[in-house]
Amino acid sequence: MADADTRPNVLFVLTDQERYDCTAPDGPPVETPAMDRLSSEGTRFSRACTPISICTSARASLMTGRFPHGHGMLNNSHEADAIRPNLPPGIPTFSERLADSGYECSYTGKWHVGRGKTPEDFGFSYLGGSDKHHDDIDDAFREYREERGVPLGEVDLEEELYTGDDPRDGSEGTFVAAKTPVDVKETRAWFLAERTIDAIEAHADGDGNSDDGAPFFHRADFYGPHHPYVVPEPYASMYDPDAIEPPESYAETYDGKPQVQANYLAYRGADGLDWECWAEATAKYWGFVTLIDDQLERILEALEEYGLAGETAVVHASDHGDFIGNHRQFNKGPLMYDDTYRIPLQVRWPGVTEPGSVCDAPVHLHDLAATFLEMGDVGIPESFDSRSLVPLLEAGDDPKTVPEGWPDSTFAQYHGDEFGLYTQRMVRTDRYKYVYNGPDIDELYDLEADPAELQNLIDHPEYADVRREMRERLIEWMEETDDPNRGWVPDVLRNAS
Incomplete structure (x- = not known):
């Protein structure tokens, strides 16, 4: 009989546009017990950043372990002006390497790394949950809502907020936030957690081992807290807008700054929003974060229920952040502030990470590509720009054990989105x-x-x-x-x- 495969399972939870400070100890009062649990039971990275603050590019970097100029997907793939609609053939990805090495790879939720290719082209089995705007890969969530008697698009939202001169006028501007009357179980976040739990159950048997002995890698990509911040009760009223104070950066004047920053304020329509509007949007955004955190808690409980928690590394990160009124801006763009470039990153790896440890070494989102491969005892391609975080995870929070020569800087870039191409580079x-x-x-x-x-x-x-x-x-x-x-x-x- 062949030796049992002792490599760890990996559960990777990627949120969409989650700010780093939502789970920082000195951050705002956002309720995130599940993410905080990962920090207390594992390692929290205090200086993690994305290589680029735009969805497709950041996610392509995560897949390929390369900075965006290395894979060429420089702006969003779903837009008409996409420089590349899909990843070029021949670029190694961590998921294909893991699948080739015997990992059972599955995927739920947002993809947004191409128009014509899906997770199934990169070693994953796709379990559903896409949305029409970004991917439209399947009809699973649409059918789920119809079965529950609440079809998508047939719900009357409340407390709607838009950019533009009149924040309550939905005929112009961009949809920012709202309260939805649906039940929590009818949200996409709940559905994606449910599909992830199904995947965990499928990988497990009564003894908590994979049916065929192979480890699994499951990726759960939540559509949020990206705008529009549409949440049901109790999350819609969980945070009081009147109790939210403007951040220090709300005093932004753009004096001595690149002209594009003021231009972007007008382009996004955010110049028509006062702090009362931003406080309302922030409250909904925080509620969205807590909604997703509660779904993560359900997933963590499933790992324990099926006896897999002790042999599964759990990783939570975000592709990039969000302004929600900081610097008076909306969404993201050609502004390389920490609001959109710093990201949350927590790793719980039983037997490896020291509970409650904090790593202050600077790291990138796409370092996870090399990390996942080293976790799976798979060679890291020479094409990767990323460094495995495993030595840092093993070091706990002792700075003396950080590998010699580890960089003391992070780097990022930006190439524009629908506003037009605009080249930027950043070192921090x-x-x-x-x-x-x-x-x-x-x-x-x-x-x-x-x-x-x-x-x-x-x-x-x-x-x-x-x-x-x-x-x-x-x-x-x-x-x-x-x-x-x-x-x-x-x-x-x-x-x-």
Whole structure:
């Protein structure tokens, strides 16, 4: 008889546009007991960031372990101006490698990594839950709602909020938030959790082992808390808008900032929203986060019920964040603030992670691609830009055991969305952030003195050495990762220093 496969199962929960501070100890009062449980029973990463703050690009990076300029999906695949509608053939993905190594890979929920290809083209079995706007892969959720007598599109929403001159006028602007009268069990979040629980049950038998001895990798991608923030009771009224104070960055004036930031405010229609509107939207957003957290709790309970908790690594992250009124902005865009670039990341891996540990090493979302492969004892392709987080997970929160040579910076980029192409590059250390804006003024922030990133110090004479050092860091990264702009941007930056 062949030796039993002792590699861990992996449950990966990816939320859509969840802010990092919702689960941070010093963050707002958002109820997230399940995510907090992962932190208390595992490792929380305090300096995790996305390589790009747009859905398709970030998710493609997660799949391929590459920065966006390495896989080429630079903007959203569902838009008419998508640079690439699907991942180019021949690029290795972590899921295909895991499937080839014997993992049973399954997937529920949002995909958004291509128009013509689905998770099933990358080693997963797809269990349903897509929405019409982003993917429209299947009819599972639509049929589920019809069976429950509440067909999609036939519900009268309440407390609707839109961008534009009149926040209550749905004839113009973008849909921001609302309360839905449906039962919690009729939400997509509940449905995706239910399908994930079905997958866990299918992988388990009475003894808590996979039917054929193979480990599983299940990915649950929630459609939220991405806008529109539409939630039922009790989540719709869980947080009182009158008790929510404006963030420090709400004082944003855009003085000394790239012109595109003020342009984007008007383009999104967010210039017509006052703080009363943003407080209402924030309350719904927080309710959405708690709704998803409650579904995660159901999933964690299922792992315990089927005897799989002790042999399953659970990972929670988000593709990127959300402004919800911070810097007076809506959604995301060509603004490289922490609101959309920092992400939550918690890992509970029984027997490996130290309960309650906090890792302050800087990491990227797409480092998870290499991490999943090392968890599964699978070789990491040379094409990956990502580094496995396993050494950090094994180190707990002892900074002395962080691998020698681990970077002290994170990097990111942006290439535009429906607003038009707009090239950006960013390097962030623990204290400083530098943003290269190709067509406009660059940005430099002292995050220790100005955590809200309100004052652009790019021309401040006392920060000349910092500016020069940050530009050199960016140049080095561009060379290491074969950034296509490395042919001319380095000279521009050195001449500007």
